[in-house]
Amino acid sequence: MSASLTIRHLTLDFHAPPGGAGRQARDSAEAIRTELPDRLRDALSLPDDDGVLLLRRLAIDLTIPAGASGSAVAARLAEALAAGLRRAAADGRAVVRFDSVAGHSAAFLAALVDGSAWGRWWFVGFDGVRALPLPAAIRTVLLRDPAIALAMLAAMPAAVRAQVLAALGSAEARRVIDVLRAREPATAPDAAWAPVVAALDAAGAEPEPIAVLALAAAAELVPGRLRVAECLARLTTWMEAAPDAAEAWLATGTIPAGLEPATATLLAATPAAGRAALAARRQALPQAAPRPAVALHVPLGGYALLCPGLLDWPIEADVAAWPDLDDTPAADVLRLLTLAAAAGPARAGSLWREAAFREVFAVAPRTVEADLRAWARRIGPARWARLAAPSGETAAAKGVGLPVPMLPGRIARATLARCAGGILADFARRLPGFASASPGFLRANLLGRGATFLLAPDSIQVRLERPPLDVLLSITGLGDRRASLPDGRALILARAP
Numbered sequence: 001m002s003a004s005l006t007i008r009h010l011t012l013d014f015h016a017p018p019g020g021a022g023r024q025a026r027d028s029a030e031a032i033r034t035e036l037p038d039r040l041r042d043a044l045s046l047p048d049d050d051g052v053l054l055l056r057r058l059a060i061d062l063t064i065p066a067g068a069s070g071s072a073v074a075a076r077l078a079e080a081l082a083a084g085l086r087r088a089a090a091d092g093r094a095v096v097r098f099d100s101v102a103g104h105s106a107a108f109l110a111a112l113v114d115g116s117a118w119g120r121w122w123f124v125g126f127d128g129v130r131a132l133p134l135p136a137a138i139r140t141v142l143l144r145d146p147a148i149a150l151a152m153l154a155a156m157p158a159a160v161r162a163q164v165l166a167a168l169g170s171a172e173a174r175r176v177i178d179v180l181r182a183r184e185p186a187t188a189p190d191a192a193w194a195p196v197v198a199a200l201d202a203a204g205a206e207p208e209p210i211a212v213l214a215l216a217a218a219a220e221l222v223p224g225r226l227r228v229a230e231c232l233a234r235l236t237t238w239m240e241a242a243p244d245a246a247e248a249w250l251a252t253g254t255i256p257a258g259l260e261p262a263t264a265t266l267l268a269a270t271p272a273a274g275r276a277a278l279a280a281r282r283q284a285l286p287q288a289a290p291r292p293a294v295a296l297h298v299p300l301g302g303y304a305l306l307c308p309g310l311l312d313w314p315i316e317a318d319v320a321a322w323p324d325l326d327d328t329p330a331a332d333v334l335r336l337l338t339l340a341a342a343a344g345p346a347r348a349g350s351l352w353r354e355a356a357f358r359e360v361f362a363v364a365p366r367t368v369e370a371d372l373r374a375w376a377r378r379i380g381p382a383r384w385a386r387l388a389a390p391s392g393e394t395a396a397a398k399g400v401g402l403p404v405p406m407l408p409g410r411i412a413r414a415t416l417a418r419c420a421g422g423i424l425a426d427f428a429r430r431l432p433g434f435a436s437a438s439p440g441f442l443r444a445n446l447l448g449r450g451a452t453f454l455l456a457p458d459s460i461q462v463r464l465e466r467p468p469l470d471v472l473l474s475i476t477g478l479g480d481r482r483a484s485l486p487d488g489r490a491l492i493l494a495r496a497p
Helices: 021-043 070-091 101-114 121-129 134-142 146-154 158-181 193-201 209-221 228-241 243-252 261-269 272-283 301-311 330-342 348-353 355-361 369-379 381-386 410-429 439-447 470-476
Strands: 052-055 095-098 294-298 451-455 459-464 482-484 490-495
Touching (some): 101 121, 101 134, 101 146, 134 146, 134 158, 146 158, 158 369, 228 261, 243 272, 294 355, 301 355, 301 410, 301 439, 301 451, 330 348, 330 410, 348 355, 355 451, 355 459, 410 439
Antiparallel strands (some): 052 095, 294 451, 451 459, 482 490
């Protein structure tokens, strides 16, 4: 891309002695209007790269001999501006830099989605989309220069790109694809939209627009800028050769050990939406054998006693507008967070990370604390505050695991405290004579023992170690229960003999 310089506002104040100053000012202004661009081009050697340097304000004091021509004034001003720009760029404190135009646009889209764009002066060039709805604004920015649309998406971290594409939505994503698809390959060789669409359509189903964009952007991140069609061909070959590993990768994003580097890099660069698009191709490939059952001993397994109540918690309608977290619905993320909080301050983080409980609530194993923090911020305090706790609890319970270290926001933590208190109170009310039992009592006498989880294709069976008050579990039947999991499997609780 050829280098360019844009001056959004140029204000000139002339201070001159009486006499012909007025005419000189008019001549100078006209010369500056017509000659300054060419003179600046000569005076300022701009690097021929994609970098963006933004300077909010540059003040120039310039002394011109009385009677100098307008052309001479324009030439002197160009030299002074060039010197001032070089000083500002070298100083670095008064400028904002981006590696490319695509990177600048990508940063704006990320800020637009998280709500901070309009408070930052270096995004003033995007004011034209301020009045548009969010999906239309994202589409407009992506299509300002279609040649770099994929580069904008590729410049974002994977988690941010997923948020931007989710905010874009399928309808606007389809409009973006239609524009890019119609472009001549010679003008955008790296996009390779014809191979993208042809390869995905060959799977036998119309691809989800967001998945197409996500997969294409991921391909831009692969070393060597592999074409998307080549990426699809390589992934298809790998899925045919390793159906068991492919099934695990498509379902959870888990990358098998020992892969050759190019395939491992490609798997890592393909986001969840890209896997969703490829899942259709998997149907035509040899199917993997059913996964064998896996047994896991979980030191905090006794908290599975709370899972049936959490799975029955009817919050789907309350959080229907909340974003997913790594393809996990918000309702199931909240259920696992509530269970973690109920485990108490010392164990909340451990339970949130426990693989067996993530399997119960279908939370992806790769989801890390940074993903959770970003997700919680996207929800916003108002929506957190409106969430109804189990059993209608209105006050935060004492002794629950708060603050959960990875969860930001006072209101979010207070809401989670109410939810954890509600599920513990509901459990206590099912115990005859112990309806007012404290969280600490419940943990010490009923919930705090371990359990063995047997993870099978059609069920998760939990064999509970006997707690001190196991007799209560026997009387109430709370230790021998069944519930339906988000993925359709059965959760089966059973007390140890």
